[in-house]
Amino acid sequence: MANYQKYRSNEVWIFHGEGLSLPFQRHRAVEFMFFEKGSAKVTVDGKSHELQVGDVAVIYPNQLHSYSSATDISCYSILFPEDLYSRWTEKIKDRKPVNPIVRGGYNEEFRNLFENQMLYTSPGYTPARRRAATERLCALLLADLPTETINRDDRSLDRIFRYCEEHFTENINLNTISKELFLDKYYISHLLNDLAGTSLRGYINILRVEKASKLLSSSELSISEICSACGFQCMRTFDRVFREQNELTPKDYRKAKIQGKDLTKAPQNRG
Numbered sequence: 718m719a720n721y722q723k724y725r726s727n728e729v730w731i732f733h734g735e736g737l738s739l740p741f742q743r744h745r746a747v748e749f750m751f752f753e754k755g756s757a758k759v760t761v762d763g764k765s766h767e768l769q770v771g772d773v774a775v776i777y778p779n780q781l782h783s784y785s786s787a788t789d790i791s792c793y794s795i796l797f798p799e800d801l802y803s804r805w806t807e808k809i810k811d812r813k814p815v816n817p818i819v820r821g822g823y824n825e826e827f828r829n830l831f832e833n834q835m836l837y838t839s840p841g842y843t844p845a846r847r848r849a850a851t852e853r854l855c856a857l858l859l860a861d862l863p864t865e866t867i868n869r870d871d872r873s874l875d876r877i878f879r880y881c882e883e884h885f886t887e888n889i890n891l892n893t894i895s896k897e898l899f900l901d902k903y904y905i906s907h908l909l910n911d912l913a914g915t916s917l918r919g920y921i922n923i924l925r926v927e928k929a930s931k932l933l934s935s936s937e938l939s940i941s942e943i944c945s946a947c948g949f950q951c952m953r954t955f956d957r958v959f960r961e962q963n964e965l966t967p968k969d970y971r972k973a974k975i976q977g978k979d980l981t982k983a984p985q986n987r988g
Contacts, residue, residue: 729851730796731835739784740923740962741915743878746796747809748776749858751823755790759783761817762871763914773822775858777813779875781913793831801851805859812864813871822858830854873900874908878920885924886948891917925949926962933971940967 730746741760750759756769761782768774768784776782778799802809834850876898881889894917895902909917925947932943941952944967949955959967 729798729801729835730794732794732796734790734792734794741781741783741913741920742923743779743781744796745778746798747778747802747805747855747859748774748782748794748796749854750774750776750784750792750794751827753791753793755786755792757784757786757790757792759817760785760914762813763912765914766816766818768818771821771823773819773827773858775814775817775819775822775862777809779878780813780817781874781878781915782817783914795831795835795854797851797855801848802855802859804852805855808859808862808864811867813867815863815865819858819862824857827854827857830857870908870912873898873904874913876900877905877908881917881921882924885921886928886946888948888950889921921948922958923962926959929955929959929967930963930970933967934974940971943967 750768751773752768752770754770756767759766759768759774759782761774761776761780763781766774774782830850830853835847835854877894877900880894880898884893891902891905894900894905898905905917909915909920913920929943929947932938932946933940936943938946940955944952944955947955949958956966959965959970963970965973
């Protein structure tokens with residue numbers, strides 16, 4: 718499980734992780750991830766890549782991605798909200814990187830901008846200068862990044878994900894989505910397994926556990942009530958799936974949050 722620490726969220730999300738294992742996720746932000754130490758496997762749209770020190774992973778909005786590492790690592794993830802990449806909309810809209818890994822992208826200029834103007838800001842540093850540094854980082858990585866137009870499969874996959882994100886607390890399955898989206902259920906299964914690298918049940922469980930984590934942290938609902946509210950049919954399944962993703966049972970997770978332990982993960986902020 719990643720131990721992510723949030724540094725700032727007034728303009729961008731910046732996270733620092735010691736150890737890394739994040740399940741499939743997607744969000745509306747543009748994300749840059751890079752390492753100070755170690756390496757990791759980055760999976761984007763079902764294709765795996767090795768991310769090493771000096772490289773930067775560039776994730777476009779709504780791209781399904783995950784990270785995992787078996788090594789001792791120290792990594793950063795920056796998520797830029799929509800208003801900060803607006804000048805790059807034409808390069809981003811309906812497109813995706815041909816290769817999400819920019820080899821050598823974490824160069825001296827990138828490092829100086831990040832360390833001196835974003836992460837360790839001085840008291841007199843203004844939002845305008847912070848924003849300028851952010852835009853320069855985007856320019857460094859997005860200006861010459863080869864992209865390609867998303868195809869029919871990409872669009873269908875996005876429709877499937879959006880439906881799951883709107884209905885994951887319900888008892889949905891391949892037949893349900895096939896009927897609602899007018900897509901063949903075998904085509905849906907192919908997209909999820911072969912292109913996204915996950916299963917329908919696996920993605921729904923990620924969404925349910927994410928919601929459960931928030932409720933365990935911020936509500937007074939009982940664990941059984943949270944189980945039901947998130948779409949799980951029984952406590953045994955809830956415990957097992959939650960533990961697989963968080964390495965803690967729902968009860969232990971709530972206890973850790975009450976004790977003030979930081980279990981923060983990068984925000985999903987789904988589109």
